[in-house]
Amino acid sequence: MSTTVTQQPQHSTLGEYKRWLRVSLYTILLLTGQCTATLLGRFYFAKGGKSKWIATSVQSAGFPILIPLLFYSSKSTNHDFSKPKRSVMITFYLGFGLLMIAMDFLYSCGLSYLSLSTFALVCATQLAFNGVATYFLNSQKFTALILNSIVVLTMSVILIALNTESEDSTDLPKEKRLIGLFCALAASATFALQHSLLQFYFEKVAKTGVFSVLLRLNFYPMIIASVGAVVGLVGSGDWRSMGMEMKEFEYGNLELTITPILAVFVFHDKIYAVKIVAFFLAIWGFLSYIYQHYLDDQMANQDRSDDGLQVLKGEEQI
Template sequence: MGEAQELPADNINDLKVENSPENAEKTNKKSSLKHYKWWLQMILYSLFVLAGQSVGTLLGRLYFDNGGKSQWMATLVQVVGFPIMFPFQYFTTPKNHHFDQTNTTNTFHLNLASFYLATGILLAADCMLYSIGLQYLPVTTYTLICASQLAFNALFSYFLNKQNFTPYIVNSLVLLTISSVLLVFQKDPGDANQTTKKKYVIGFLCTLGASAVYALMLSMTQLAFQKIIKKETIRSIVDMTIYQNAIATIVIVIGLFASGDWRRLEGEMREYKLGRVSYVMNLVWTAVSWQAYSVGCVGLVFKVSSLFSNVISIIGLRRRRFWRRVFTGYDDGVEGVAMVLAVWGFVSYMYQHYLDGLKMKEKNSGFSDDDEVGQVALVAERG
């Protein structure tokens, strides 16, 4: 029992081949390919978040500025676009897929269904709160309050996701928060939204509540990937986007009909300042934009973390003002400082991921040539 068993010569030769420099080189190439694929996916999801958020917010503001008054409709378009994801769901399903036995139990399906139901309801409430805030607040104030979701997310990530706050990540969060706070010191010339003091307070509280709920949803999504789903596939991202938005759509449609707001939609479309076609196109492209945003957010949570997904969202809050500055030449100095701080914060966060990548690379590096004989002997002894 205690004696080491001698491996046949053929087995030892096989082990030498497996640990040969050629195989080590192949392993390193696979690792590098996987690394580049991760970065490519992360960039793609980030673009979805940035583009979807910018276009969705601008079209939402355009809807209210040109005669749109239905908060239910403004909420519905944020989630109703999920059917465009069905083709992606079909093409991301493996032809010969076999579900893991651990994921076919009734408990797994019950937990997953409960998660989709809870987050779907939260998403419906969150979208309604954001719609009220966007209707009652100037875009500058709305953007500033939305930035508070970063602080909420940091809190939830610490307790729910065991987020490790390194100095670089803390530096990033501080800089991004300051960058957003600077918005309060400048007046956006394109922001003509005027509202009463009562509606302003309602909009402020609703946007703040929406930011907290959204941050909670991101942390819950990361927790679900870790504890329930446990599958690193694009199909998981698509499924989560579809089911969450489908449940939220059902909840919002019930509210739309229960409130009687649906009766006013025809008149609203008729009186829309830009015309009926523009009214419909606004709603359609708003729905498409928010679906792209949803996929990007879930993808970043899946690939990195809920906190990183929120960091990209905060960067996206600045895009509208940045492009206005580029194309109109408007600049009051504060905008430039805020942009520098935002970029600095983003680079700080990415540098932490670079350091983490180096550590992982060192851990996953293969054995050196000097260790080859020792590995063969170790396997022989364990045999």
């Protein structure tokens, strides 16, 4: 019995290190993908692109890459868990797909009307919206650190909205920049709502977090979003100008994908004092949010350790 007590902390510590290693890897991959997508989206509008629906469609058009993973997961997954009713799953797939198409279109509008640095700062409010959404949908408590992150992120956006000393590199009137600001804020709120609903689905509906369920919750909504983008492209009439747009685009038909990837590094957005202050406020809010999650994780680990020790003491008494 004493051997079990001494080995338990070592095993849990090793598992904790592996968990944080996976979380760090996933975070790096997520940030890399988001940054690349944002840079390429801004590159499209900066170099002559005009269609918001084209920019919207490419955000979900990569869903076929998930097909091999779907086949693999369907064969390797243990199907012991109980699946929700098909009607419930279809409803969630449709809802997530509609949220995705709305979010993608709003992001495209924000990228078309804002400079890259301003857009990135505004999108940092995703954390604030996430805190509000998880409070109502996932029963997450408001702590001082989360409230602090919401306040400072809100202040950073207000500073950007009130900043009149700079002219964004988009050379658009202030009214359109305000529309872009609103669209970026609405997209960030939709992003937070979608992720809170995903957590709600896993906890209350599917009651499992297996890989195959996660894949389907990405694959089918992306199909719906892609179809919606095509409908928007046709309905808006942008498809008629695609040929002309490719000819007028500064980099032609984009035959070499390395060209736009390298070209994004030549963007030189103007940085003003207000943007610097907003940037540090965003970093402050981000760190406050992350530190709160670290504290929650430490508390959960402590509770599990205490429960394990109580079980061991009970076994010793028996």
